[in-house]
Amino acid sequence: MTATPTHAAHAPEDHPTLPPARIGVLLANLGTPDNHDYWSMRRYLNEFLSDKRVIDYPAWKWQPVLQGIVLTRRPFASGAAYRSIWNTEADESPLMTITRAQTDKIATALNNRHGDAVRVDYCMRYGNPSVKSKLREMIDAGCQKILFFPLYPQYAGATTATANDQFFRALMDEKWQPATRTVPPYFDDPLYVEALAGSVTRACAGLDHDPDVLVCSYHGLPARYLTEGDPYHCQCQKTTRLLREKLGWDSNRIITTFQSRFGPEDWLQPYTVEEVARLAKAGKKRIAICAPAFSADCIETLEEINEEIRDSFVEAGGESFTYIPCLNDDDAHIAALLRQIDRNLAGWID
Template sequence: MSESSKTGVLLVNLGTPDEPTAKGVKRFLEEFLHDHRVVDMTRWIWCPVLHGIILPIRSPKVAKAYQSVWMDEGSPLMVYSKRQAAKLEQELGLPVALGMSYGNPSLKAGIDQLLEQGVEKVVVLPLYPQYSGTTTAAAFDGIAKACKSISTIPAMTLIRDYHDHPLYIKALADNVRAHWEKNGRADYLLCSYHGIPKRYADNGDVYPQHCQATTELLRAELGLDESQMGMSYQSIFGREEWLKPYTDKTLEQMPSQGVKSIDIMTPAFSVDCLETLEEIAIEAKETFLEAGGEQYRYIPCLNDSDEHIAMMAQLIQSA
């Protein structure tokens, strides 16, 4: 990469509350759920529901969930994201800044941090392996909005997705193998992806195709067949139909189908966060065991592992 001193990297993730309180969660959810990419309902219908029902009811509940996974240094998503940025900066020898689509540090703050270091070209890496309009496109929207107040916009290269990148698949596979070596192998390996409304996919969002491709490539890399490994979707919200099969329903059915032990991983998440540490590692485990399952093991995200950082570095260098 030429003129490396003038090139910088913006790592983008969804974001997280600043504090695990009802007030902090409400502030974060308000910004997140106001994004039309996330909830595309007509505003005059959605806003009264959001402010009158959802935020008052959900904020205290979600705050308790965050409290159960909060780390000494802060939110898991933020802690691991900061570690990723620091390691990637060391690996590349380039300035690396964090920018969150919602919450702090904002996308604008991340871009400003790079500009203050004299950066003239920015490689933007949203840490969503599988593209979705609800995540990747929302990040690109936010970057465009952040640039409105910048007089001289830096040259930008946007990395859209890496769902089938060989190093990403290998990193996932090696993570699974390390888990098996330490804990033994379960009857079944389940890949749980964050869900989106089915309507979004029907309207052209390629997210489910990307999730399926990741699963198939990982299955081939691990030498498994469809009876040993599959996929599902989690984090379902509201009454609308979302992508299926649902993770919780899948886990409820498996023990009756002879699957008594399960390994579960979350390939759509680049770092551990509320949706992996609380929803999958804790809540989903209870669902499986209550349905008659005997062993349930969560495989952590790639987080700031050396393989994950090396993959990011190659993505950025190729861009």
């Protein structure tokens, strides 16, 4: 049943009506360019690579390089990569398509439980729909309490923290701020691990062989972030361990690697693109690869893993390369996300 606008308590009859009080659940993913043309890519990359959480070099040192070199060349290469995976039917990136599908399933489940009392939507840290625009829509719809959910299983300053930063920045512009909560990382949640294990089991069941090695490829970070206190590396390692234990596999059949290196400094190792080549040369000719840090397939999985990293493996003598898709809107994944939402709505709603 849909609630109707009401007058504020003890207000005169001519007081403007207010929307009924609701709770908002705002899902947040990394982001996507509006299109794959040069200027769309340049706007997106400028916002992304200007984030101090992502590239923490001093602005006087980094911005001339970014504006004068990186944003002159990189939009062409990134645009071509996006073009190769673009959802042409919906005219959007796969990340947008999948995030919307996840949101729709979560919204349906919460609506079945709570009716119109909970409003669910999604936003992107970079690009559109922006955090600020979706926060404003929720407030206009009467959301006096908002749960902000960055869709990153493992915490990193460059992912979870920057999403939270943007949410809090948007709140700074609100005269009447809603009560807010943020969802913590869920890298070791049993339902999340079960969903990962289920995806691996199904993928392997469809093969005519057992993979020699399962590569768990996580997005990389500069190695110094670990010594500076970022827990990401440790949380990735634990996710892999829990996945191995759930599958019941030997430790030598599952490894942790890191992809998407950017810039000249050392990043978390081993690098996926180099490690798959090493495996092939060492006689591990049949591998499977999954990306547990990504809640939805995107440029880093559909293009980088399934094209660049695959090519590295094959060129080194590999024979069978199986990419296991992200959990996306799989029902087991949605159940895991819903449990995080339920836990963090405790005390706000029955």
